[in-house]
Amino acid sequence: xxxxxxxxxxxxxxxxxxxxxxxxxxxxxxxxxxxxxxxxxxxxxxxxxxxxxxxxxxxxxxxxxxxxxxxxxxxxxxxxxxxxxxxxxxxxxxxxxxxxxxxxxxxxxxxxxxxxxxxxxxxxxxxxxxxxxxxxxxxxxxxxxxxxxxxxxxxxxxxxxxxxxxxxxxxxxxxxxxxxxxxxxxxxxxxxxxxxxxxxxxxxxxxxxxxxxxxxxxxxxxxxxxxxxxxxxxxxxxxxxxxxxxxxxxxxxxxxxxxxxxxxxxxxxxxxxxxxxxxxxxxxxxxxxxxxxxxxxxxxxxxxxxxxxxxxxxxxxxxxxxxxxxxxxxxxxxxxxxxxxxxxxxxxxxxxxxxxxxxxxxxxxxxxxxxxxxxxx
Numbered sequence: 001x002x003x004x005x006x007x008x009x010x011x012x013x014x015x016x017x018x019x020x021x022x023x024x025x026x027x028x029x030x031x032x033x034x035x036x037x038x039x040x041x042x043x044x045x046x047x048x049x050x051x052x053x054x055x056x057x058x059x060x061x062x063x064x065x066x067x068x069x070x071x072x073x074x075x076x077x078x079x080x081x082x083x084x085x086x087x088x089x090x091x092x093x094x095x096x097x098x099x100x101x102x103x104x105x106x107x108x109x110x111x112x113x114x115x116x117x118x119x120x121x122x123x124x125x126x127x128x129x130x131x132x133x134x135x136x137x138x139x140x141x142x143x144x145x146x147x148x149x150x151x152x153x154x155x156x157x158x159x160x161x162x163x164x165x166x167x168x169x170x171x172x173x174x175x176x177x178x179x180x181x182x183x184x185x186x187x188x189x190x191x192x193x194x195x196x197x198x199x200x201x202x203x204x205x206x207x208x209x210x211x212x213x214x215x216x217x218x219x220x221x222x223x224x225x226x227x228x229x230x231x232x233x234x235x236x237x238x239x240x241x242x243x244x245x246x247x248x249x250x251x252x253x254x255x256x257x258x259x260x261x262x263x264x265x266x267x268x269x270x271x272x273x274x275x276x277x278x279x280x281x282x283x284x285x286x287x288x289x290x291x292x293x294x295x296x297x298x299x300x301x302x303x304x305x306x307x308x309x310x311x312x313x314x315x316x317x318x319x320x321x322x323x324x325x326x327x328x329x330x331x332x333x334x335x336x337x338x339x340x341x342x343x344x345x346x347x348x349x350x351x352x353x354x355x356x357x358x359x360x361x362x363x364x365x366x367x368x369x370x371x372x373x374x375x376x377x
Contacts, residue, residue, distance in 0.1 A: 008029045011029060012029060015038070015042070019042070019045075019046070020042060040076070047073055048092060075124075077090070077093075103128050104133060106133050106135075110139075114140045115144065118140060119141055119232065120228055120229075120232070123231075141269050141272055141273070145235070145269060149239065152240060156237075156241075156369035186202060214245075214246055215246060215247055215248070215299050215375075216249075216295075217249050217250070217301045217303060218301070218302050218303070219241075219249065219304075220254060220286050220304045221235075221252070221306075222281060222304075223253045223275045223276060224307070226344075227305065227307060229336070230337040231272070231305070233337045233365055235268040238268070238271065241265075242266040250265065250290075251271065252286065252289060252290060253274070253275055254281075254282065254286035254289075255278075256279060256282045256285070256311065256312075258289045281309055281311040283306055283308065283310050284310065284319075288316075291323065291324055297324070297327035301332070302330065302331045302332065304333050306334075306335070308335065308346040308350055308360075309345070314349060317349070318349075322356050325357045330359075331353070332371070333358055333360045334362065335360065338364070339365075341362040343361060
């Protein structure tokens with residue numbers, strides 16, 4: 001590092017320490033991207049330390065939803081600062097936001113209304129929990145996951161369980177299965193000439209064809225902190241897929257390492273408790289591992305949930321994905337998987353994957369279910 005660059009970096013660090021309101025004001029220096037990065041760091045630090053000087057922004061203790069802002073704040077901290085700094089800021093954030101009770105007191109945690117915001121907070125700080133607090137946290141996670149599953153699984157199953165078979169009658173008498181043509185045809189003999197109406201003595205319904213050949217679906221989830229919402233929905237969707245008879249579902253999570261959670265795929269609570277949010281990202285390494293799990297490429301669908309911010313070799317990532325597609329598998333890269341489905345991803349890599357035949361884009365869980373249904377139909 002030359003002297004000028006080192007001096008500029010030191011000045012920027014002093015600016016962060018002193019803050020924008022210091023008596024001897026220092027401006028950030030460097031390239032445009034460097035200045036933007038330092039400004040984000042300053043905003044993140046201000047969010048915490050300005051509370052000491054402004055009673056209006058101080059978050060008091062208790063169990064209200066305002067405490068949960070800290071989860072989003074921690075995401076930004078982990079993106080911007082080194083690990084040791086993150087640990088210090090986490091500790092101070094807990095103290096200033098007075099969230100310690102949520103992590104150490106089972107009784108306090110049990111009184112908080114379970115919702116997705118609380119779930120995200122628990123996932124951010126579960127590494128600080130111990131003993132009976134972890135048990136209570138799992139109860140909360142299960143309640144939220146069960147609610148999400150209940151909302152999603154009916155639509156997902158409808159998309160996947162099969163298509164109407166017009167030749168097979170059904171005992172399930174629902175309007176969705178009503179065979180109108182057959183019902184009219186077989187009741188024409190009951191035509192009432194006086195009233196000019198067909199008298200329906202028998203009503204016929206279509207059956208559903210169960211898929212006989214299982215398809216393999218391999219789900220790989222980027223566990224970086226920025227993917228938190230998608231991580232939650234990925235665990236829920238994997239659990240729904242695992243219970244469907246026409247799918248053989250495998251699940252892996254990854255950062256720079258790969259962890260195979262296929263043995264827990266039908267238990268989203270254990271999947272979420274096993275995730276370590278944050279860290280680097282090596283998508284190529286994960287794709288290579290998933291490729292090795294594939295024994296029948298033509299019957300396999302790869303679903304990778306990631307923002308495509310590759311920390312490893314882009315060339316290696318593109319090579320392994322090309323090999324998978326060439327072998328006959330379908331590949332989906334979901335840049336977001338939640339109810340909002342707002343895509344934030346590396347568009348350059350995304351375009352290259354699209355050019356080789358992969359689907360790249362955001363989806364809601366329902367859209368994913370419909371898409372998978374078309375692929376296996």
